[in-house]
Amino acid sequence: MIGNPKVLWNECLKLIRQNVSESQYKAWFATIVFDSFSQKDKTLLLRLPSAFAYEYLEQNYVDLLKKVLTHYFGEDIVLRYRILTDKTNNLSQEVESDQPAIIDEPKKLNNVNKTPTALDAAVPQQIDSQLNPHQTFNNFIEGDSNKMPRSIGYSIAEHPNKNTFNPLFLYGPSGCGKTHLVNAIGVKIKEMYPEKRVLYVSARLFQVQFTDSVRQNKTNDFINFYQTIDVLIVDDIQEWMTAIKTQDTFFHIFNHLFRNGKRIILASDRPPVDLEGMNERLLTRFKCGLTAELEKPNVQLCVDILNSKIRRDGLTIPKDVVQFIAETANGSVRDLEGVINSLLAYSVVYNSNIDLRLAERVIKRAVKIDDRPLTIDDILDRVCTHFHVTQSNVFTKSRKHELVIARQVSMYLAQKHTKMPASRIGKLVGGRDHSTVVHSCNLIEKRLKIDKEFQNEISSIENSFKLKN
Numbered sequence: 001m002i003g004n005p006k007v008l009w010n011e012c013l014k015l016i017r018q019n020v021s022e023s024q025y026k027a028w029f030a031t032i033v034f035d036s037f038s039q040k041d042k043t044l045l046l047r048l049p050s051a052f053a054y055e056y057l058e059q060n061y062v063d064l065l066k067k068v069l070t071h072y073f074g075e076d077i078v079l080r081y082r083i084l085t086d087k088t089n090n091l092s093q094e095v096e097s098d099q100p101a102i103i104d105e106p107k108k109l110n111n112v113n114k115t116p117t118a119l120d121a122a123v124p125q126q127i128d129s130q131l132n133p134h135q136t137f138n139n140f141i142e143g144d145s146n147k148m149p150r151s152i153g154y155s156i157a158e159h160p161n162k163n164t165f166n167p168l169f170l171y172g173p174s175g176c177g178k179t180h181l182v183n184a185i186g187v188k189i190k191e192m193y194p195e196k197r198v199l200y201v202s203a204r205l206f207q208v209q210f211t212d213s214v215r216q217n218k219t220n221d222f223i224n225f226y227q228t229i230d231v232l233i234v235d236d237i238q239e240w241m242t243a244i245k246t247q248d249t250f251f252h253i254f255n256h257l258f259r260n261g262k263r264i265i266l267a268s269d270r271p272p273v274d275l276e277g278m279n280e281r282l283l284t285r286f287k288c289g290l291t292a293e294l295e296k297p298n299v300q301l302c303v304d305i306l307n308s309k310i311r312r313d314g315l316t317i318p319k320d321v322v323q324f325i326a327e328t329a330n331g332s333v334r335d336l337e338g339v340i341n342s343l344l345a346y347s348v349v350y351n352s353n354i355d356l357r358l359a360e361r362v363i364k365r366a367v368k369i370d371d372r373p374l375t376i377d378d379i380l381d382r383v384c385t386h387f388h389v390t391q392s393n394v395f396t397k398s399r400k401h402e403l404v405i406a407r408q409v410s411m412y413l414a415q416k417h418t419k420m421p422a423s424r425i426g427k428l429v430g431g432r433d434h435s436t437v438v439h440s441c442n443l444i445e446k447r448l449k450i451d452k453e454f455q456n457e458i459s460s461i462e463n464s465f466k467l468k469n
Contacts, residue, residue, distance in 0.1 A: 005037035005044070008072045015068050020061075023142060027151050028057060035082055043078040044069065045094070054083050054095065059164045060155050129190060130200045135183035141308050143301030144460070146177055149292040153181050157188035160196065160231055160263045165290035167254075167264035171271050172294030175332030178267045181294070182233050185265060189231055198231040203239040207246045214245075223249065227256045231263040238268045241277035251282050258285070298460050302326035302336060309340050317343070321359045328363050339363060374417050376410075376428045383410045386461050395430035408440035413461065415441050 013032075017025045033047040048054050057065070069077045082094050137157075142150050149170055156165060168185075170178050186198045201209075213222035226232065232253075240246050257264055268275065271293070272286045297305065303326045310317050317340075325339050342362045347354050384391050387406040394406050407429060414425045415437065422441075426432035447454050 005073075006034050009034045009037075009044070009046075012068045012072050015071070016064065019064060023147065024151065027147065028053065028061065037073075041078065042073070042076055043080055044073065045080045045082055047082045047084070049084055054081050055164065056152075056155070059162060060159065127197060127199060129186060129198045131186045131190065131198065132183045132200075133187060135180045136187050137184045139308065140177065140180055140184050141301065141305045143297060143304060144456075145295035145297050145301060146181070149181060149294050152290060152292060153185045154188070156263065156265070157185045158192065160189050160193060161261065163261060166258070167266055167286065167289040169266045169268070169272060169286050169289065169291045170294060171268045171291070173296055174269060175334045176294040176296050177333050178269075178294055179235055180333070182235060182265050182267050186231060186233050189263075196230045197228060198233070199226075199229045200233040200235070202235045203237045206234060206250070207239065207243055210246050210249055219249070223253060226253045229257065229262065231265070232257060233265045233267075235267045236269070237266050238270060238275060241275055244279070247279045247282055251279065251285075254282070254285055264289075297333065299323075299326050305333060305336055306340065309337060317354050318356075321354060321356050324356060324359055325363065376414050376418060376420065376425065379413045379417065380410050380429070382461050383413065386457070397430075408444055409458065409461070411437045411440040412444040413458075417462075 013029060016029055020029070031049050031053065035045040035047045037044050048057070065079065066077075069079060080094055137150075137154060140146075140150060152165055152168065153170075156168060170181060172178055183200060186200050189196055190198050210219075210222060213219045234250075240250070254264060266286060271291060272278075272283050275283060275286075303322055306317075306322050306326060310322070325336065339359075339362055343354050343359065346352070346358060346362060352358060380391050380394070383406050384394060387402055387409075389402055389406050393403055394410065396403070398404075410429055411425055411432075414420060414429070415422065418425075420428075421434075422437040423434040426434055426437045429437075444458075448458065
């Protein structure tokens with residue numbers, strides 16, 4: 001007879017926590033909720049917050065879950081999930097966990113329609129992966145803005161042969177860490193699977209190589225080479241938006257690699273939906289895997305990145321200077337590193353200590369500071385991006401929760417950061433009146449006093465404004 005099932009599940013969580021990293025535990029296991037246990041069927045039912053969480057657990061932790069559940073619940077335990085599919089209407093579905101043997105079984109490739117080539121028959125020579133060995137997971141600092149993409153990237157690096165999240169499409173503004181992350185994935189794969197043919201290439205270099213192959217009448221050789229790659233990483237693919245022939249060629253390479261179970265990782269400064277000029281058939285393939293956003297680092301993550309570099313370089317920089325740099329460097333990792341390097345150079349040349357005065361001098365020379373006053377359009381843009389809604393929908397009279405929150409937050413931040421009267425703010429946010437603005441601001445202020453998570457959300461939005469102190 002099994003004891004209290006809920007207590008046993010809590011013991012399972014304790015054991016799982018000992019066998020995974022703290023970030024992995026918080027991201028994937030802390031959100032699991034015990035639902036029920038049937039003694040008759042030996043079935044444990046767990047609640048998951050999303051289908052995404054289910055897929056991730058099944059692809060990466062099904063073996064660990066089975067071992068832990070067997071330890072506490074006994075043999076032949078059946079694991080089922082209740083997955084939340086519609087949060088608004090509280091709809092869910094139940095699915096049964098797969099067995100590890102099925103999950104891990106490699107898929108047999110169907111090559112009957114593939115035309116053999118000399119390269120297929122020969123053992124391909126070793127290639128230069130073009131990876132930056134200094135951009136690894138060890139020095140990729142995790143924060144709220146990159147937690148999910150980093151976790152997914154690490155999982156892909158550990159299990160590159162699995163087709164989950166293929167292709168991986170990463171996007172985010174310049175300086176958010178995209179190139180570092182895709183490099184880290186490639187470096188990790190090479191460490192764990194040295195036989196893998198991993199190649200990192202910028203979209204521009206790919207285009208140059210393709211153009212050169214056309215000029216030399218060696219296009220087939222170019223395509224054949226890329227079709228031998230096991231893990232293809234292409235950075236800055238927005239460069240191809242006007243390059244139709246390059247897109248067509250990559251389409252064929254993509255199809256070949258995808259059909260044969262090869263890993264494709266793409267990075268861009270914008271999501272697939274905003275890649276205007278990109279061939280639709282190529283966009284559909286970009287979107288068939290996982291699209292993940294890297295946001296600009298908030299102030300706290302900037303502080304952590306700075307402290308990591310300071311420790312690595314053996315520097316001594318006061319806390320107030322670190323905080324000042326983090327708040328001023330516009331949320332760009334490149335700017336952060338550039339400021340630190342400049343501070344080091346200045347301190348050596350002038351034999352002076354690194355203080356706030358020196359930091360201010362360096363910042364003015366190294367970072368472009370936005371002197372433009374904050375506008376209601378700036379606020380609406382950042383708020384809508386944060387809550388994943390459109391301005392046009394915010395301006396409507398819809399009472400959907402996400403639209404109401406975005407609307408109220410926009411009014412609150414506009415009142416806080418601009419000199420506009422409430423009547424003017426109301427007109428610019430969908431033609432609302434003065435009383436609506438005042439009411440919205442009061443609601444937000446009350447919530448900020450009691451909801452710490454909401455406080456962090458508002459702070460994250462404000463940190464993106466690049467405000468002058």
